[in-house]
Amino acid sequence: MARRRPKTQPGFKGIAGLLAALFVTVLFFGLSGALQGIIDPQPQLERLSERQATYTAWDAEKYPDYYRVIGTAVVDVELEPGEVVYEGLDSLGRTGRVVANVTLDMAREGSEREREDISDIHPSGWGHNREVDIEMPHGKTYHGALFNRSHLLAKSLGGDDAAYNLVTGTRPQNVGDNRGQDGGMAYTEGIARDWLYDNPKGTIYYSAAPVYEGDELLPRSVIVDVRSSDGSVDQEVEVFNAALGFEIDYATGEFVEL
Known part of the structure; x- marks a missing residue:
């Protein structure tokens, strides 16, 4: 690979x-x-489209599952099957964009390998975490840490358990409603995995770009572009880094319950 x-x-x-x-x-x-x-x-991952460099304020009524479909995917980096490019960390320690051309072998290997210990990794803005209760969009209440070490390229798509692939994301940003593919980053990750298992000879272009406001340490959103090699999957999605009932200071990672 x-x-x-x-x-x-x-x-x-x-x-x-x-x-x-x-x-x-x-x-x-x-x-x-x-x-x-x-x-x-080369490659210059910092050169994003206008859509990839902006974010939308989260609206709980419009986007209860913590994502919105923007349109068709922006594919601006050419990669060989199985290739992954990590932009790395900037001068503030913030994780940059990840782009991959994902194969079924990558997805299988990532899903089957043991998760590495990431407890010592502190993505930018980490350090103000605690257990909370979050009302989920389908009636259940999540009890646990507000923030996760959220993968940009999921382990189940071959992503590394490393600082250059992790951001400080809310629990809903990471997994949506805790029910599989019902929102957050899990939405596009599930679409990509399902297509690969149904089309074992194909590939999935997958780009995840955190969007930061100024010098803030937490991304406001992550813009995900996903396109299958046959074009049947073709979406650009904004995943919101928010949580119902909480106000987040994106400059520091501190938060208050509303």
């Missing part, structure tokens, strides 16, 4: 090698061409 990890800073040997390569490149092609290759890395 081809997989690219978040960019890391090169060590001394890596820097020396880079400088040597730059020197040779300059000799043959000139300084401008060499610099262009350094300052224009």
Whole structure:
């Protein structure tokens, strides 16, 4: 499986090698061409569409399942089957976008492997969590932690249990109504899994982009684009990072019960 990890800073040997390569490149092609290759890395996941870079205020009456379908998917990154690109963390420690071309093998492997211990991972805005009661849209009440370490690319779709794939998300943002595919991130994850198991030779393009307001540490929403290789699944979905009965300070992760 081809997989690219978040960019890391090169060590001394890596820097020396880079400088040597730059020197040779300059000799043959000139300084401008060499610099262009350094300052224009690929892929550039930060270049989102306007729809992927904005969020909508959550309305409990309009969107009781914590998501809304925006339209058809925006597919702006070309990936080989089985390839995953993690944008990584920004200067504030916030998790960036994840894009994958998911295969059935990825989904099976992710579903079957044991979940790694993520209790020591603190996504940006983590640290103000406690047990609460949340009224769910279909009549039940959830009792447990308000915030989850929410995967952008689900483990069941081959996503890593790592900081670069986790955000601080409310319980409803993560799993909706706790009933499988009834909202939150579980909505698009379930659609993708179901299609892959019904179409074992196909692939699913899956992009999850957290949307932050200014320097806030918690995303207001996650924009998910999902498109099957046959085009029968083709949606862009906004998943709201909210919880009925609670006011969240997205700058810090603190919250109050209303």
